[in-house]
Amino acid sequence: MKILLVDDEAVSLRLMEKYVTKLGHEPISGVGGREGLRLWQKTHPRIVITDWNMPEVDGLQVCREIRSAAADLYTYILVVSARDSERDLIAGLESGADDYLVKPVSLDELRARLEIGRRIIDLQAELSEKYRLIRDNFFQTIRMFSHLIETVDEDLGGHCRRVGALCAAVARRHPAVRPDQVRIAETAGLLHDIGMVGLPGGILSKKPVAMNTEEKQLYLAHPEQGEIILQEIDMLDDIAGFVRAHHEHFNGRGFPDERAGEEIPLLARIVAGADTYDNLMQRDGVALEDVAEQLAVQRGYQLDPEIVDILFEINDEQIRQEAQKRHVSVKIGDLAEGMVLVKNVRRPNGVLLMPAPLKLDSHKIEKLQKYFRMNAVPDEVFIEKRSSGS
Numbered sequence: 001m002k003i004l005l006v007d008d009e010a011v012s013l014r015l016m017e018k019y020v021t022k023l024g025h026e027p028i029s030g031v032g033g034r035e036g037l038r039l040w041q042k043t044h045p046r047i048v049i050t051d052w053n054m055p056e057v058d059g060l061q062v063c064r065e066i067r068s069a070a071a072d073l074y075t076y077i078l079v080v081s082a083r084d085s086e087r088d089l090i091a092g093l094e095s096g097a098d099d100y101l102v103k104p105v106s107l108d109e110l111r112a113r114l115e116i117g118r119r120i121i122d123l124q125a126e127l128s129e130k131y132r133l134i135r136d137n138f139f140q141t142i143r144m145f146s147h148l149i150e151t152v153d154e155d156l157g158g159h160c161r162r163v164g165a166l167c168a169a170v171a172r173r174h175p176a177v178r179p180d181q182v183r184i185a186e187t188a189g190l191l192h193d194i195g196m197v198g199l200p201g202g203i204l205s206k207k208p209v210a211m212n213t214e215e216k217q218l219y220l221a222h223p224e225q226g227e228i229i230l231q232e233i234d235m236l237d238d239i240a241g242f243v244r245a246h247h248e249h250f251n252g253r254g255f256p257d258e259r260a261g262e263e264i265p266l267l268a269r270i271v272a273g274a275d276t277y278d279n280l281m282q283r284d285g286v287a288l289e290d291v292a293e294q295l296a297v298q299r300g301y302q303l304d305p306e307i308v309d310i311l312f313e314i315n316d317e318q319i320r321q322e323a324q325k326r327h328v329s330v331k332i333g334d335l336a337e338g339m340v341l342v343k344n345v346r347r348p349n350g351v352l353l354m355p356a357p358l359k360l361d362s363h364k365i366e367k368l369q370k371y372f373r374m375n376a377v378p379d380e381v382f383i384e385k386r387s388s389g390s
């Protein structure tokens with residue numbers, strides 16, 4: 001096991017290196033607290049043995065810094081000192097040390113203390129793994145639950161599922177969202193309209209301006225209703241807050257709290273962007289190619305500009321993927337009459353030989369085959385999938 005040793009005195013450091021190696025571990029030595037912390041960041045050892053008395057950054061500071069840093073795995077810290085008063089021991093433990101050794105340290109004592117450290121680290125790793133499994137199952141259950149919404153209300157369920165996926169895609173690209181928050185963003189998207197479950201059918205497909213007074217009241221209450229439902233589950237407490245805020249507008253003109261800008265939690269702003277994107281396409285029937293134009297109108301007003309910019313990128317990518325789905329590449333030798341050319345055919349130097357779109361007849365196919373024999377064009381051209389017969 002890698003063990004980080006931190007001491008400002010070379011002689012003590014060498015002795016500890018010798019002991020640790022003798023006990024079958026791999027020592028990493030840091031001279032002084034600052035260097036020790038740098039090595040901890042770099043090498044992620046599971047055990048740190050640090051001297052207490054060091055100039056500038058002392059052992060207690062090392063403990064505090066390690067404890068305050070976010071790390072996936074627990075670091076077991078042993079503080080070594082010539083001090084052996086009860087007060088010192090308490091100060092060491094309060095700074096985040098797990099154990100305390102008084103100098104001079106014997107090899108046998110070190111062996112016994114490291115054994116304790118290893119047991120704690122193993123238990124902690126087991127616990128983290130179990131926690132990870134529970135969390136995975138929990139998110140899986142929520143996904144399944146959101147599919148259930150689809151069986152009760154197809155429009156609402158489909159909307160929630162698409163918004164969930166889009167939230168995850170935006171979160172993955174947003175520089176301020178940590179990787180472990182992507183799943184939370186997805187869950188917030190999956191559940192954002194849970195307050196709409198059970199409302200009279202048809203509300204979801206209407207724009208708020210087209211609703212009657214009663215429908216509008218129900219609609220305006222759905223973010224709070226969603227929050228109340230989700231607050232029943234402790235692990236969904238944060239998500240309940242994002243659901244409450246998913247109709248807040250960046251300019252402060254949304255509901256229910258009229259929060260503005262960064263007062264609205266980031267993940268709620270992401271849900272708002274994904275929700276709008278999906279409504280534009282599915283409810284309002286805006287074509288994929290025209291979504292960006294509609295989103296641009298809301299940039300900085302209803303929606304966070306940074307999130308709109310990310311949605312632009314996603315939209316571009318979706319347009320490209322759609323285009324690929326609609327087109328296939330066909331070898332020039334396999335071309336048949338009736339196929340529709342969808343991409344211009346050019347010489348390598350850019351000179352246009354055949355413009356698209358163009359329905360191919362035998363004459364044009366012959367021409368393309370001639371160009372190919374002259375090495376003037378590549379062996380493949382792009383054809384409209386529907387016309388290719390595949």
Ligand SMILES: [Fe+2]
Nearest residue numbers: 192193246247
């Ligand atoms: Fe909503």
